[in-house]
Amino acid sequence: MPLSKEDMNSLYAELLNRLVESGEWDRIKAVLEAKLNETGWKDQVKDQAKEQARQMEDLSFQVLLDKIKPTAEGKPGFVPPRYVLNDME
Template sequence: MPSKNDTEALYAQVQRKLVESGEWDRIQLILMNKLNESGWTDDLRHRSKENARDMEPLSFRVLLKGLAPHIQTSIPPAIRKEMMAVIRQYVEKQFE
């Protein structure tokens, strides 16, 4: 079993290749489009506005920290699965 350092090094290498190849930008664009189409972005924008209205003083960091659990858990499972497949396909191509 790989050590934590080995795993982190592999992760960094894959991430670097994604960025260098332009694949990271393509994946982000796909994700943004899927989230927009599903209404997720509008929901998050609405939640952000509501939370910001109640916040005194307004702080982006506090707002983001408060929204983080929702952000991480509310991505539709179908979109999460599709994006994982896109990333997995890229990684598999790199190790052919």
């Protein structure tokens, strides 16, 4: 039987708590950030976000995120989470 949304949120919170307490959360973040910097992805997305923000009349973070997210996820260098975990093993 699939988990309810409440159960899923509870499971997520527990997992995140364990990762933070064990120090694994910081390790995962460091590996991911290194990969994104190494490929230039972070700078490309930052530049794209700046350009989009300059063109927006009313600046809104959510609108900006919605505009750049599809492109950012499709850019070379985007590292899906499963690859980060593979590199950590």
